[in-house]
Amino acid sequence: MCGLLGLLTTDGTGDDAVTRVDGAMHCLRHRGPDEHGTWHDEDLILGFNRLSIIDLEHSHQPLRWGPPENPGRYALTFNGEIYNYLEVRAELARDHGAEFNTEGDSEAIVAAYHYWGAEAVRRLRGMFAFAVWDTETRELFLARDPFGIKPLFIATGTNGTAFGSEKKSLLELADVIGIDTELDPRAIEHYTVLQYVPEPETLHARIRRLESGCYARLEPGKAPEVTRYFTPTFPAAPFAPGSEQSRYREITEALEDSVAKHMRADVTVGSFLSGGIDSTAIAALAMRHNPNLITFTTGFEREGYSEVDVAAESAAAIGARHVVKVVSPAEFAAAIPEIVWYLDDPVADPALVPLWFVAKEARKHVKVVLSGEGADELFGGYTIYREPISLRPFDHLPTVLRRAAGKLSDRIPEGTRGKSLLHRGSMTLEERYYGNARSFSDAQLRAALRDFRPEWTHQDVTAPIYAQSRGWDPVARMQHLDLFTWLRGDILVKADKMTMANSLELRVPFLDPEVFAVASRVPLDQKITTRRTKRAASAPSTTKYALRRALEGIVPPHVLHRAKLGFPVPLRHWLRGTELFDWAHQQIVESGTDHIFDKAAITRMLTEHRDGSSDHSRRLWTILTFMVWHGIFVEQRIVPQIQEPLYPVSL
Structure with missing residues (x-):
């Protein structure tokens, strides 16, 4: 587990660029306090902070490996773990005569890439985000694990492409690669609805994420070519009797x-x-x-x-x-x-x-x-997966009657039993389900956002995913959506x-x-x-x-058979009491987000929540979290006290 950062340039890797990459690595020190290393040639700079887990004394990165005829052909940086690395190494040694200089999983990745090409990512069991640079073909290969356990951010500008484990390190290289740091208003709206920024977006318009289950090929001066190698499917079939x-x-x-x-x-x-x-x-x-x-x-x-x-x-x-x-x-x-x-x-x-x-x-x-x-x-x-079963009677209604049920629900007072059932039953699965986070209705979003765009909806995110699951049972479609x-x-x-x-x-x-x-x-x-x-x-x-x-x-x-709870937080109570109300009010007053949020509307939400007339806790927390983020990364009004960890390797 580590932090990687790289810069693929269009105009060479001079001393200044190397120094800038090395300096930006401080943003990633918490990901790997055990070792720090850099490597570069005329086109690429790689930086790495290591948290030593396997083969502690060796497997240093950036790692060089190659076949006997060119032992330094590849350079690798790798964040994650490959759990079947012993089996992969054994197979490569047996079938291809691969030779290894360490006992770790890093060499298994680069050797697999050499002998199997891009197909290697399908053969790895683990969590990973890695970069392999081929010094012969001058091609960079980036890959991320099937489920997106490990992150990888990418930004391409006029002077090259930067990639790394954390976005903040790419922001430090924004001028080096030639990108601006403007925010993405569509991503802000998506975040406000979903409670998170959906892949491949980030809140910065020019920085994106390599999606889960994808790899990318890059050459100096060219944009990344992204390929999806893993698409989860749910080919469920009834259990045979007695099976x-x-x-x-x-x-x-x-x-x-x-x-x-x-x-x-x-x-x-x-x-x-x-x-x-x-x-x-x-x-x-x-x-x-x-x-x-x-x-x-x-x-x-x-x-x-x-x-x-x-x-x-x-x-x-x-x-x-x-x-x-x-x-x-x-x-x-x-x-x-x-x-x-x-x-x-x-x-x-x-x-x-x-x-x-x-x-x-x-x-x-x-x-x-x-x-x-x-x-x-x-x-x-998730308990929400029960919903298609409870709404089955609506599936047999003509569309006109379902829509009528939705209009009827609009006239029923809030809090009345059955209102939500009618409302949700009037919609198709694609319309009503966009994951576990359902913070804002359109009316609430319109009141909260200064620049509300009704054409920007959760369906920007969910429609392409739902298109892949047509014909599946509704719960499988919900699971599939939640994976993405x-x-x-x-x-x-x-x-x-x-x-x-x-x-x-x-x-x-x-x-x-x-x-x-x-x-x-x-x-x-x-x-x-x-x-x-x-x-x-x-x-x-x-x-x-x-x-x-x-x-x-x-x-x-x-x-x-215990019900799911997780790590619950008494946020609803704290925002009403002395624990968090004053803190929340202060964030709203001091935040420089007047151009994004209607602060008067947000303050009313906080007051209504305190008075107990409405539960706005999830909506308030969504906005408050953004305000803190904006105060750190945009206004620089908030300066967190980051204490870099210094832990012993021996644990």
């Missing part, structure tokens, strides 16, 4: 194998642990490989907003040593500027704050943690940014190609179901049914 147990075993075996490979490291590996099934399953399986496993959780002082007790019970049940971090409202508010600086672009998910604190605590004990991200998208875990939106825009961004802010590597065993291959074949009635199990004879309609069955005997019974 349920064998299919559950497939899930169990795939997950066991994934966790085993994710435990490969030359440093200590721990595990995050909430009160839910996903992280508990990962921790329980990890215990098989490390009986001294340490688990970590976080919570808040307010009752009902903590899973600390459940997580502690789970840790005791599997025999893990357990560490808890309780976050106070004062700590929460004080950490926000620093957290937003690490984010690069705002993500209005308050759960990232406790994640930052638990990562900070975990880094005192371990260098790597496992976590349960991705299980909900793969196995059907909520997962990579929110879940994985906060996971990467908050852990790497603390020089901690986070690994996600559910987001493994082999686990996905099994999960994608799970039919609808094995995701959302009213079936009962021997362990929960009176269980209500449940999500992730097949996964829960597969984990019987692995996950403790008190967690197996």
Whole structure:
């Protein structure tokens, strides 16, 4: 796990350009405090900060490798981990006579690229963003893992292309490559609706992200040519009669194998642990490989907003040593500027704050943690996935009647039972579902934004994704959409940014190609179901049914059928009370975003929320997070106190 930065120039790599790249690397020091290195030739500069996880004494980067006839042909920088690197190295040695100088996974990537070409990215099990420079062909190859676990930003200007693990490092090179730093108004509107900036956008118009499951080829003076190599599909089919147990075993075996490979490291590996099934399953399986496993959780002082007790019970049940971090409202508010600086672009998910604190605590004990991200998208875990089932009666209505139901809902007072059902039932799936984040209605957005553009909607983002899933069952379509939106825009961004802010590597065993291959074949009635199990004879309609069955005997019974909670934040209460109201009001008053937001409307929202007439917590947090971001990266009114980590390698 590391931070990379590169510059492919059109006019050569003089001393000034090398110095500028080396200087911009300070923005990435938290991603790799163990080592720093640079390399350049006449066209390319590579910079690298390393967090040493595998082959600690070797595998230095930028890494040079090549076949025997040209041993220095390639230069590589690589952020992530390849969990099947031992198998890849063995296959390359056996079939091609490949030779290696280290014991790490970095050489496996560049050797695979040499012998297999772009096809190599399909053969790698892991999380990665990497750059391979071919000194013979003068071609740069950039790639990102299938699910977007590791980030990669790209900016092309008149003087070249810069690429890196974090956007802030590219902003420092904006004048070098010849780009302006204007904001993207469409991305701002997308962010306000979705709570995150959807790929490939960033809030800066001239900086974009290489999307998940894509690679790009670049030559000096040319724009990147991007190719998608992985498109997730859900070819679900009903389980054959009597095949349920064998299919559950497939899930169990795939997950066991994934966790085993994710435990490969030359440093200590721990595990995050909430009160839910996903992280508990990962921790329980990890215990098989490390009986001294340490688990970590976080919570808040307010009752009902903590899973600390459940997580502690789970840790005791599997025999893990357990560490808890309780976050106070004062700590929460004080950490926000620093957290937003690490984010690069705002993500209005308050759960990232406790994640930052638990990562900070975990880094005192371990260098790597496992976590349960991705299980909900793969196995059907979000409660919103039940919605197509509850709305099935509307599917049989003629379009004119469905639209009439929507108009009727508009005349029903807010808070009246059935209003939301009529409203959502009147719309198609494509119209009503754009992921887990649904903060603003069009009317609310029009009131909040100065430059509201009705032609810019969530369908800019979702329509091309929905077009790929025509004919699938509605839950599979929602899962597919979430893989391209909520997962990579929110879940994985906060996971990467908050852990790497603390020089901690986070690994996600559910987001493994082999686990996905099994999960994608799970039919609808094995995701959302009213079936009962021997362990929960009176269980209500449940999500992730097949996964829960597969984990019987692995996950403790008190967690197996527990509702999803995660790391909940008492934001609604804090914004009404002394904990955050004054802080929020101050942000609105001081923010230089009058040209973006109607501050009078935002202040009314805050007042209505405090008075209890409306719950505006999610909308307010979306805007407040942006205001802090704008204060840091645009106004430079807010200067976060960034304390660069200095951790020992020995953990």
